[in-house]
Amino acid sequence: MTAKKKEPAIEGWFTMDSDKPHLLGSKCCDCGTFYFPKQKNFCKNPSCNGEEFEEVKLSRTGKVWSFTNSCYKPPEPFVAAEPFVPYTIAAVELEAEKMTVLGQVVEGVNVSDLKAGMEMELVLDTLYEDDESEKITWKWKPVSA
Amino acid sequence: MSNDIAIIGVGMHPWGKWGKNFVEYGVKAARDAIKDAGIDWKDVQFVSGAATMRCGYPGYVAGATFAQALGWQGAEVNTSYAACASGSQALAAARAKILSGECEVALVVGADTTPKGFLAPQKGRRPDDPDWVRFHLGITNPTYFALYARRRMEMYGDTQDDFAMVKVKNAEHGFSNPYARYKKKFTAEDVAASAMVADPLRLMDICATSDGGAALIVCSMEYAKKIGKADAVKVAAISTVTPTYASSVIEMPDIATDSGAIVDAQSFRAALPVKAYEEAGIGPEDISLAEVYDLSTALELDWIEDLQLCERGQAAQLVREGATKIGGRLPINTSGGLACFGEAVPAQAISQICELTWQLRGEAGDRQVANANVGITANQGLFGHGSSVIVKK
Numbered sequence: 001m002t003a004k005k006k007e008p009a010i011e012g013w014f015t016m017d018s019d020k021p022h023l024l025g026s027k028c029c030d031c032g033t034f035y036f037p038k039q040k041n042f043c044k045n046p047s048c049n050g051e052e053f054e055e056v057k058l059s060r061t062g063k064v065w066s067f068t069n070s071c072y073k074p075p076e077p078f079v080a081a082e083p084f085v086p087y088t089i090a091a092v093e094l095e096a097e098k099m100t101v102l103g104q105v106v107e108g109v110n111v112s113d114l115k116a117g118m119e120m121e122l123v124l125d126t127l128y129e130d131d132e133s134e135k136i137t138w139k140w141k142p143v144s145a
Numbered sequence: 146m147s148n149d150i151a152i153i154g155v156g157m158h159p160w161g162k163w164g165k166n167f168v169e170y171g172v173k174a175a176r177d178a179i180k181d182a183g184i185d186w187k188d189v190q191f192v193s194g195a196a197t198m199r200c201g202y203p204g205y206v207a208g209a210t211f212a213q214a215l216g217w218q219g220a221e222v223n224t225s226y227a228a229c230a231s232g233s234q235a236l237a238a239a240r241a242k243i244l245s246g247e248c249e250v251a252l253v254v255g256a257d258t259t260p261k262g263f264l265a266p267q268k269g270r271r272p273d274d275p276d277w278v279r280f281h282l283g284i285t286n287p288t289y290f291a292l293y294a295r296r297r298m299e300m301y302g303d304t305q306d307d308f309a310m311v312k313v314k315n316a317e318h319g320f321s322n323p324y325a326r327y328k329k330k331f332t333a334e335d336v337a338a339s340a341m342v343a344d345p346l347r348l349m350d351i352c353a354t355s356d357g358g359a360a361l362i363v364c365s366m367e368y369a370k371k372i373g374k375a376d377a378v379k380v381a382a383i384s385t386v387t388p389t390y391a392s393s394v395i396e397m398p399d400i401a402t403d404s405g406a407i408v409d410a411q412s413f414r415a416a417l418p419v420k421a422y423e424e425a426g427i428g429p430e431d432i433s434l435a436e437v438y439d440l441s442t443a444l445e446l447d448w449i450e451d452l453q454l455c456e457r458g459q460a461a462q463l464v465r466e467g468a469t470k471i472g473g474r475l476p477i478n479t480s481g482g483l484a485c486f487g488e489a490v491p492a493q494a495i496s497q498i499c500e501l502t503w504q505l506r507g508e509a510g511d512r513q514v515a516n517a518n519v520g521i522t523a524n525q526g527l528f529g530h531g532s533s534v535i536v537k538k
């Protein structure tokens with residue numbers, strides 16, 4: 001069986017570097033505040049009139065702020081496998097950016113395996129597959145696992 | 146205090162899933178409020194409606210819709226939309242009109258009907274819409290409430306049993322409330338037996354959506370005196386502040402928080418009551434009871450702390466001690482809260498004030514809190530909308 005081609009589930013939100021992927025955010029050229037997803041027009045810092053942003057790779061590790069799971073199949077536009085397999089979700093704090101980012105946690109890691117403060121790293125994984133391709137997203141993975 | 150206005154009438158339509166037009170609920174609530182105030186509908190000079198986004202054009206112009214349904218009599222109208230805080234914004238509009246001397250008596254009213262079937266995200270691929278992205282990635286509404294609940298467990302040692310106690314307490318409160326939708330004394334076992342939705346929250350930890358309607362008649366203190374109601378319950382403060390950048394807590398429908406790297410991170414929920422306390426010249430230590438937006442059981446605990454009614458992390462202990470029950474030292478959600486009502490967005494903030502008014506008048510029947518002098522409400526919705534209202538004797 002030939003491997004399907006891999007495509008990002010959302011274009012431009014992360015690098016497709018399977019080894020060391022990064023989320024792609026932006027940084028205000030005036031005040032230096034970070035955005036994810038990318039801010040393109042006007043800075044949201046009320047003390048800043050910045051209108052220029054540079055694309056930045058966000059830290060690819062962080063600490064668990066909180067976590068949960070999804071026991072029921074979400075509605076569309078989620079594309080669920082049949083039968084539906086519950087998945088874990090984590091909110092991870094990036095230290096340099098002082099920002100919390102949500103994401104699914106890799107398969108095999110349950111709510112009972114996580115703790116606040118646990119070190120997590122960003123990985124790429126399949127969100128779903130269609131006939132032509134494998135749709136890729138970022139997921140969080142415990143550094144120790 | 147010169148900024149006080151009087152609440153001389155309150156009225157509600159029972160919450161439920163009645164499948165009727167929202168106008169019917171609002172008119173019933175309004176008529177009850179007018180009767181309660183002992184005035185004539187034709188005495189009302191301003192109708193301040195809270196909009197609903199689910200019922201087409203009549204919902205967008207709710208103020209006019211209700212004025213027409215009650216019988217056009219020339220009153221000026223206004224419509225407010227601010228998600229869960231719509232009712233408070235409608236009240237703020239009425240208060241501004243009264244305090245500026247433009248009118249003496251106003252009707253504040255909101256009602257909603259639940260959509261048929263599930264509330265599904267809009268169709269079509271929209272990668273620029275954060276709401277589309279988060280659903281595509283499998284992040285649903287309960288995800289956010291579950292993250293807040295788990296954060297409490299991790300930070301303060303709260304347990305799922307604590308959350309269940311909130312549900313049991315609210316079920317007990319709402320049991321005798323004629324306007325509540327769910328009137329059953331659920332037990333901790335019932336909660337534990339309900340399906341897990343988003344760990345640690347079970348189905349019975351999360352509130353439903355309902356039909357309902359609520360209304361207030363508010364007026365100037367002079368008018369209240371003129372009609373012999375100088376000792377009516379008063380609105381002491383209304384806060385409808387927006388968040389301050391940078392927001393430190395992940396909020397629906399976002400994938401990430403603001404960055405606190407350059408600007409200090411802020412909590413929106415905690416900011417809401419601050420303006421209300423300042424405006425009223427009343428502190429958390431003066432509060433007799435509170436109606437808070439328990440979209441989940443665990444969120445009720447966050448609110449108790451955001452209202453500064455206890456130290457951060459201590460709310461679960463209050464619940465364990467029974468302090469938040471009617472009869473305890475700080476009763477929370479004496480109406481039964483969203484746990485017993487289910488959310489009817491434009492009516493909910495108004496219904497919170499109805500409950501506090503009954504309590505402060507001593508008319509809450511089986512739910513009556515002894516020596517209720519000052520009450521506070523709190524709610525928060527999407528897009529930086531939220532409110533906190535203080536009422537006093």
Ligand SMILES: [Zn+2]
Nearest residue numbers: 028031043048
């Ligand atoms: Zn800036």
